[in-house]
Amino acid sequence: METIQEFQAYGYFFFTVFLVVVLYGYIYHLYRSEKSGRRDYEKYADIALNDAIDDIPVEAFSDKLKEENGKKEQQNGVV
Template identity: 45%
Template sequence: MEAETIEYLRAGVYFVVTIFLIVFLYSYAVSMWRRQERGIRDYEKYGELAVRDDLNDDLIEPRITEKEQR
């Protein structure tokens, strides 16, 4: 392979990977927003973890064990 071909290939792969990461980031943000809107998960509670991080604080979500799922 010539150096010019390798450079074109590298630029193409870089472009494709960049587009893939952008699509992944925006789809993740939209899925988080949809979960927040539907009430499935409250991400504001998770945001308070930086402020309230004592060991005696209440859990954000209750733990569900395998026994309780059955």
């Protein structure tokens, strides 16, 4: 019975450490993408305030689609 409790304690500790590492990795990812200019998260922060049906979207879907297609063409060597 005592060994099961030890396994649970070790499992809980390592799982907590794993979740902390994942959290810090995600925070670093957000920071890096904000810093490089890929995303402007301040625009996304306004979504809660500007959520009416007639408000302007943060990113136009067609612009995002064009951007992704352009990146794919550049990677494939098609210009």
